[in-house]
Amino acid sequence: MKKSYIIGIVLAVVVVVVAVVLTGRYLQRRTPLLIQGTVECTTYKASSKVPGRIESMKVREGERVTKGQLLYTLSTPELNAKLLQAEALRSAAEALDKQAVTGARKQQKEAALNLWKKAQAGLELAEKTYERVKNLYDAGVVPAQKLDEARANYEAMKATELAARAQSDLVDDGASKEDKEAAAAKVRQAQGAVDEV
Numbered sequence: 001m002k003k004s005y006i007i008g009i010v011l012a013v014v015v016v017v018v019a020v021v022l023t024g025r026y027l028q029r030r031t032p033l034l035i036q037g038t039v040e041c042t043t044y045k046a047s048s049k050v051p052g053r054i055e056s057m058k059v060r061e062g063e064r065v066t067k068g069q070l071l072y073t074l075s076t077p078e079l080n081a082k083l084l085q086a087e088a089l090r091s092a093a094e095a096l097d098k099q100a101v102t103g104a105r106k107q108q109k110e111a112a113l114n115l116w117k118k119a120q121a122g123l124e125l126a127e128k129t130y131e132r133v134k135n136l137y138d139a140g141v142v143p144a145q146k147l148d149e150a151r152a153n154y155e156a157m158k159a160t161e162l163a164a165r166a167q168s169d170l171v172d173d174g175a176s177k178e179d180k181e182a183a184a185a186k187v188r189q190a191q192g193a194v195d196e197v
Helices: 003-030 078-103 106-138 144-173 177-196
Strands: 053-057 072-075
Touching: 078 177, 106 144
Parallel strands: none
Antiparallel strands: 053 072
């Protein structure tokens, strides 16, 4: 019986100690202090991602506001100017892209073709002149100097005709794939500048 009596006393002491500890913690816990009243403020500090001047206030003093409510509007002439610049850049890039996709104008194609025809006629004349001078040289009528000049002119006209044909082909083919891709990339870059502003 003494043993159960001792266990009962020990158990009672443990319960009392736990109760004292829990009561102490409960009493030490602080509750928030709530105060009601009015706050008067003479200075408003507002900021935005964009620099500018306040154009109009949308709320009055003492008015209750909610999160996300429009409080004021900004005047941003510098930002408006940047937007105009970015839009002009986009328009120029779109025009270059359209030009790359469309290719050369009809007049440019005709001009390149006419230059090629002119070079062909010049080549034909240079070839005939070279043949005539060569025949005269072979007959001993003209000196070697004249033959060399006629040959040089003929070779120069060959190169001129090849260059004119290449230019005509280039105008007919239009912009290369890389040029078209570069023009399209410039449009995307300009659109990014507009979106950023």
